[in-house]
Amino acid sequence: MTGFSDSAQAMSLVAFTVVATITLLLCVMTGPDRDDLDEFYTGYNGLSPMRNGLAVAGDYISAATVLGTGGVIALFGYDGVVLALSTALSLMLLMFLLAEPLRNAGRFTMGDALARRMPDRTVRITACAATLTALLPLMLVQLAGTGDLLAFILGFSGPGLKTGCIVGLGILMISYAAIGGMKGTALIQIMKIVMLLGSGAVVAVLILNRFDWNLGGLFEQAARNSGAGSAFLGSGLQFAGGPSPRLDMITSQLTVVLGGACLPHITMRMYTAGSARQVRRSMSWAVPAVALFVLVITVVGFGATALIGRETIVGADPQGNTAYLLGARAAFGADVSTAESFLFTTVTAALFLTVLASVAGMILACANSLAHDVFAHRRQQPSPRREMTLARVSAAAVGVPAIVLATLVQHHSLQPLVTLSFCLGASAIAPALVYSLFWRRYTRTGLLCTLIGGSLGTLVLMTGTNLVSGSPISAFPDHDFTWFPFTTTGLVSIPLGFALGWLGTVASGRQKAEEHRRQYEAVEGWILAGAVRKD
Amino acid sequence: MSYDTSPSYPFPPHHRPHQPNQPHQPPHRPRHAALGRHSDLRVLRTAYRWQRRVATLTALGYFTLFLVLSASAPSLMTDEVADGLPLGLLLGLLQVPVTCAAVALYEYTARRRVDPIAERIRKQAELDTKRAEAGR
Numbered sequence: 001m002t003g004f005s006d007s008a009q010a011m012s013l014v015a016f017t018v019v020a021t022i023t024l025l026l027c028v029m030t031g032p033d034r035d036d037l038d039e040f041y042t043g044y045n046g047l048s049p050m051r052n053g054l055a056v057a058g059d060y061i062s063a064a065t066v067l068g069t070g071g072v073i074a075l076f077g078y079d080g081v082v083l084a085l086s087t088a089l090s091l092m093l094l095m096f097l098l099a100e101p102l103r104n105a106g107r108f109t110m111g112d113a114l115a116r117r118m119p120d121r122t123v124r125i126t127a128c129a130a131t132l133t134a135l136l137p138l139m140l141v142q143l144a145g146t147g148d149l150l151a152f153i154l155g156f157s158g159p160g161l162k163t164g165c166i167v168g169l170g171i172l173m174i175s176y177a178a179i180g181g182m183k184g185t186a187l188i189q190i191m192k193i194v195m196l197l198g199s200g201a202v203v204a205v206l207i208l209n210r211f212d213w214n215l216g217g218l219f220e221q222a223a224r225n226s227g228a229g230s231a232f233l234g235s236g237l238q239f240a241g242g243p244s245p246r247l248d249m250i251t252s253q254l255t256v257v258l259g260g261a262c263l264p265h266i267t268m269r270m271y272t273a274g275s276a277r278q279v280r281r282s283m284s285w286a287v288p289a290v291a292l293f294v295l296v297i298t299v300v301g302f303g304a305t306a307l308i309g310r311e312t313i314v315g316a317d318p319q320g321n322t323a324y325l326l327g328a329r330a331a332f333g334a335d336v337s338t339a340e341s342f343l344f345t346t347v348t349a350a351l352f353l354t355v356l357a358s359v360a361g362m363i364l365a366c367a368n369s370l371a372h373d374v375f376a377h378r379r380q381q382p383s384p385r386r387e388m389t390l391a392r393v394s395a396a397a398v399g400v401p402a403i404v405l406a407t408l409v410q411h412h413s414l415q416p417l418v419t420l421s422f423c424l425g426a427s428a429i430a431p432a433l434v435y436s437l438f439w440r441r442y443t444r445t446g447l448l449c450t451l452i453g454g455s456l457g458t459l460v461l462m463t464g465t466n467l468v469s470g471s472p473i474s475a476f477p478d479h480d481f482t483w484f485p486f487t488t489t490g491l492v493s494i495p496l497g498f499a500l501g502w503l504g505t506v507a508s509g510r511q512k513a514e515e516h517r518r519q520y521e522a523v524e525g526w527i528l529a530g531a532v533r534k535d
Numbered sequence: 536m537s538y539d540t541s542p543s544y545p546f547p548p549h550h551r552p553h554q555p556n557q558p559h560q561p562p563h564r565p566r567h568a569a570l571g572r573h574s575d576l577r578v579l580r581t582a583y584r585w586q587r588r589v590a591t592l593t594a595l596g597y598f599t600l601f602l603v604l605s606a607s608a609p610s611l612m613t614d615e616v617a618d619g620l621p622l623g624l625l626l627g628l629l630q631v632p633v634t635c636a637a638v639a640l641y642e643y644t645a646r647r648r649v650d651p652i653a654e655r656i657r658k659q660a661e662l663d664t665k666r667a668e669a670g671r
Contacts, residue, residue, distance in 0.1 A: 078605070078627075081628075082601075082627060088631070089630075093594060095641070096587060096590040097587055097590075097591050216617055216618045216620040219619055219620065219621070230613060234609045234613040234621065234623060235609055236609065245606075246606035247606075249605070249606050250602045253598075253602055254599070276653065277650060280641075281642070283638070284638050284642050287635075288634070288635045291635060292631075294631055295628070298628070524580070525656060529576075529653040529660075530653065
């Protein structure tokens with residue numbers, strides 16, 4: 001019973017068409033005016049904190065989070081809950097540590113924030129390269145996963161049809177990014193998070209209701225049906241098998257905490273707020289929204305295992321990516337009334353929206369960076385109108401290769417790619433942002449060392465992890481060339497990223513460091529107080 | 536009678552005799568531009584640093600403690616506190632309301648401690664730019 005009944009499929013198809021049409025229409029209607037660059041890159045500068053916060057939360061809860069984390073909770077219980085908590089904590093750290101200075105320092109992209117104190121083309125190009133490297137794997141995951149999800153919900157089975165789904169959806173996402181810009185996608189993200197939280201909360205209430213509001217009963221039933229017994233409710237199931245499972249677990253979760261919210265498609269939403277205070281208030285909405293979603297996904301994930309059992313979940317998808325959907329359907333019971341099938345259609349529509357919106361946000365982050373950091377900062381600056389056209393062409397230039405790559409990786413395990421993105425965020429982007437916003441002596445050499453060294457270190461280490469070879473969920477399960485027996489590279493690559501930044505700064509000499517300190521002091525008022533409104 | 540320009544002059548009248556000692560000083564010139572801004576910035580830096588460090592370290596510290604406990608004391612974390620509810624999951628789920636409370640607390644302290652200073656520096660910078668423009 002992995003597929004859906006005919007009527008459910010028909011309704012899902014209708015829901016999908018409606019969602020795709022309405023969102024595209026919204027993008028066209030709210031898209032930015034012809035030559036307003038600020039509007040294209042940052043959307044409404046005066047978006048209210050609540051709306052902006054919901055857009056941040058929408059960007060943050062990607063399809064990989066909903067489907068992937070839902071699956072990990074359903075299959076591994078406790079470890080999945082910790083993963084969901086790490087995700088929420090990551091956004092909170094972003095709020096506490098980086099959000100306000102980032103908003104003050106940046107204008108449109110991460111390159112702007114880094115170049116604020118080191119106006120230099122190499123810095124911008126490297127920032128763009130780091131953005132692309134960190135987001136491309138995550139885009140591939142979402143695109144390839146989307147093909148699977150759509151095929152599952154709509155009942156397509158042939159591999160050709162799946163590839164067709166990926167290509168079609170990919171083109172749809174590129175159009176969102178190109179037509180809507182930040183303005184259009186903000187609206188889609190708000191719609192998505194409201195639908196996702198609303199439908200998810202209803203499903204969670206239904207599941208809890210079936211267990212008479214007894215959380216303990218739900219957990220016990222889930223443990224019974226998980227095939228692991230009481231180990232399901234304790235740590236270690238997911239990381240069992242490695243030589244040091246405890247260390248692996250701790251570093252994996254900390255990598256998510258450090259890397260999750262530093263990814264450029266999240267930080268790009270910081271620049272859209274009108275002031276540092278607005279950004280803080282936005283995040284005060286975003287963090288609780290994500291925290292609420294952690295509760296929802298915990299209940300739905302446990303509910304899926306408790307109601308239908310591990311076998312069915314693994315049967316539908318070995319990674320458990322469809323667990324959220326299966327749990328939602330199981331919550332409605334065997335015979336569904338019209339109202340219930342309508343509700344279930346809302347859940348699938350929310351998932352469609354999630355999938356569409358998250359990739360659109362990432363394409364936009366990459367395209368903005370490409371257009372603004374690389375092309376717009378050549379010797380002669382293009383006119384705003386030309387830069388906007390450039391950004392739109394960049395959306396296609398980023399999206400099309402992503403689609404092609406996604407069709408190639410769709411038959412491999414996608415978990416390594418998600419991990420790769422988080423590791424890159426934690427080892428290259430997080431140190432670069434922390435240093436350049438707070439360390440006065442940080443030099444250009446140090447910054448380049450952090451970004452390039454951190455990324456390369458992560459990429460090299462990644463080839464040796466459990467996720468690339470040697471375990472059943474790895475990308476190449478038939479081979480075993482593991483030489484770094486951990487699930488993430490964080491244990492080595494995060495300290496490496498920070499150490500390289502420090503070494504690069506020390507190596508560039510006292511004089512350079514003093515020079516950069518003076519440059520930093522010149523802009524400190526901007527970074528801390530937002531004294532001058534940008535350029 | 537230069538002090539008459541500020542109506543809420545706080546000093547009692549018997550301070551007046553001091554005034555003639557520096558009769559040629561124009562009101563407010565050097566203090567504002569250089570010294571005022573820098574010390575304000577230092578205060579803001581300290582306030583921000585204090586707030587960021589405490590908030591970040593508390594959040595990270597609590598979570599790391601939770602992770603270490605989960606990894607190294609599994610028997611403690613699987614102890615049932617209530618009917619069927621293990622301690623680890625309870626501690627985990629408690630983080631959700633704690634997160635919301637932490638965000639509220641951060642917002643509150645930032646509004647009280649940091650915002651006024653940042654506001655002052657911004658005003659000062661605006662004033663400086665205006666003055667520079669007027670002087671040109």
